[in-house]
Amino acid sequence: MSTFPAWIARKDEDNRIRTTLEEAETSFLDDLDVTVQVHYSSINYKDALALHGKPGVIRRTPLIVGIDLAGEVIASRDKRWHPGDLVTLDGAGLGEELHGGLAGLARVGGDDLVVIPDAFTPAQSAAIGTAGFTAALSILALERQGVNPNDGPVLVTGAGGGVGTVAIAMLAQAGYEVIAATGRPDALCERLTELGATSIINRGELNTDRPLARQQWAGVVDSVGGPTLAGALAGLHNNGAAAACGLAGGSDLPTTVLPFILRGVNLLGVDSVRTKPGLRRDAWERLARDLNPEHLDSVTRTVLLKDAADAAKDLLDGHGTGRTVVQISE
Ligand SMILES: NC(=O)c1ccc[n+]([C@@H]2O[C@H](COP(=O)([O-])OP(=O)(O)OC[C@H]3O[C@@H](n4cnc5c(N)ncnc54)[C@H](OP(=O)(O)O)[C@@H]3O)[C@@H](O)[C@H]2O)c1
Structure with missing residues (x-):
C-alpha cells in the first residue's frame, strides 16, 4: 500500500484548522514500530471536534485524526506483535499528537496496543472505542473505591451517548441497579431500558443549587460535568463515589466542598488517553466479561470513511x- 486514505487536519493561511479526506503517502506516517492496516475506527466527541476543525484536540499539524483504531498488524519491529495480530488502540495520543486511526494505515508504538478479545469482532472493538473503554475504566475506578452492586444504584449521566450507553449495559450485566440520566427521556426510554437501565430520569432533575440533596445513589459514571455532575455529587450516599470522565455539558463544577467533608464522597478522575498498559488490558477484559455484543450492536451504526465528518x-x-x-474500506 503506497498511498492510503486519511482524514488530515492542516492549518490554513488564517491559522484555522481544516480537516479533509486525502490520499496520503506511507512516508507521511511517523517512524514507529508497529504498522497496522486499519479496518475500523470510530467517532468519539474528540473526533467530532477534530473532524470539524474545532480546537482542543489537535496538538500538531498536519495530523491524521482519529483517536481509535482496530485492525491487523502488517509489519512489526516490536517482538510482542506479529503480522496477522488483530489489535485495537484507544487514545494514547492517537489523533492528538500522533497520527490517528481515521485512515487506511497507522504506525504506532507497541506498548498500548491490545489484542482484540475473542468476544468481539474488529468492528465491535471499534464500536467500543475510546467511549466504551472509558466506560470500563470508570466502572473499574468506582469498584477500586469500594462501590459494589449491594451498595445501591449507580447513576449514569449522558446516558444516550457513547460512554453512557456502554456504561449502562456493563453495569446492568454486572448486577448493578442503573439509573440513567438523559436530556431525551421520551426518545431514549425504550433503548436505555433494553440496555439494562432500571429507571430513567430527565437530566434537568439533577440541577440543584444545593450541594447536598437526598441520598439516592452509591456511584456515578459522569460524562457530562457542569451542573449535572454537581447534582450527581449532591445525591451520592455517604462514602459513595463519582467517576468524572467528560464535559459534554460543561467543564465547570458548581458545587461546594460539603459533599466531600460531610458525606465523605469521592470524586475520581478518569483519563483514557494516558492509561497504563496493564489497566488497558484490565478494562478490555472487563468489557469482554460484561458487554454483551448484542447490546453493543443495538447502539452502533456504521458509516464509510468518506462520511465520517x-x-x-x-x-x-x-x-x-x-x-x-x-x-475504512468500502
Ligand atoms: N476522560 C476521558 O478519557 C474521556 C474519554 C471518552 C470521552 N470523554 C468525554 O466524555 C464526554 C462524552 O463522550 P461520548 O463519546 O459519550 O459523547 P457523546 O456520544 O456525544 O455523548 C454525550 C452525551 O452527553 C449528553 N449531552 C450532550 N450535550 C449535553 C449538554 N449540553 N448538557 C448535558 N448533557 C449533554 C447527551 O446525552 P443525553 O442526551 O442522553 O443526555 C449526549 O449523548 C465528552 O465530553 C468526551 O470528551 C472523555
Whole structure:
C-alpha cells in the first residue's frame, strides 16, 4: 500500500484548522514500530471536534485524526506483535499528537496496543472505542473505591451517548441497579431500558443549587460535568463515589466542598488517553466479561470513511446516540 486514505487536519493561511479526506503517502506516517492496516475506527466527541476543525484536540499539524483504531498488524519491529495480530488502540495520543486511526494505515508504538478479545469482532472493538473503554475504566475506578452492586444504584449521566450507553449495559450485566440520566427521556426510554437501565430520569432533575440533596445513589459514571455532575455529587450516599470522565455539558463544577467533608464522597478522575498498559488490558477484559455484543450492536451504526465528518455533526450538536463505527474500506 503506497498511498492510503486519511482524514488530515492542516492549518490554513488564517491559522484555522481544516480537516479533509486525502490520499496520503506511507512516508507521511511517523517512524514507529508497529504498522497496522486499519479496518475500523470510530467517532468519539474528540473526533467530532477534530473532524470539524474545532480546537482542543489537535496538538500538531498536519495530523491524521482519529483517536481509535482496530485492525491487523502488517509489519512489526516490536517482538510482542506479529503480522496477522488483530489489535485495537484507544487514545494514547492517537489523533492528538500522533497520527490517528481515521485512515487506511497507522504506525504506532507497541506498548498500548491490545489484542482484540475473542468476544468481539474488529468492528465491535471499534464500536467500543475510546467511549466504551472509558466506560470500563470508570466502572473499574468506582469498584477500586469500594462501590459494589449491594451498595445501591449507580447513576449514569449522558446516558444516550457513547460512554453512557456502554456504561449502562456493563453495569446492568454486572448486577448493578442503573439509573440513567438523559436530556431525551421520551426518545431514549425504550433503548436505555433494553440496555439494562432500571429507571430513567430527565437530566434537568439533577440541577440543584444545593450541594447536598437526598441520598439516592452509591456511584456515578459522569460524562457530562457542569451542573449535572454537581447534582450527581449532591445525591451520592455517604462514602459513595463519582467517576468524572467528560464535559459534554460543561467543564465547570458548581458545587461546594460539603459533599466531600460531610458525606465523605469521592470524586475520581478518569483519563483514557494516558492509561497504563496493564489497566488497558484490565478494562478490555472487563468489557469482554460484561458487554454483551448484542447490546453493543443495538447502539452502533456504521458509516464509510468518506462520511465520517457528516456523521460527526450529531455529536457536536449533542444529539449523538450510542456509537458510530467508521468502516475504512468500502
Ligand atoms: N476522560 C476521558 O478519557 C474521556 C474519554 C471518552 C470521552 N470523554 C468525554 O466524555 C464526554 C462524552 O463522550 P461520548 O463519546 O459519550 O459523547 P457523546 O456520544 O456525544 O455523548 C454525550 C452525551 O452527553 C449528553 N449531552 C450532550 N450535550 C449535553 C449538554 N449540553 N448538557 C448535558 N448533557 C449533554 C447527551 O446525552 P443525553 O442526551 O442522553 O443526555 C449526549 O449523548 C465528552 O465530553 C468526551 O470528551 C472523555
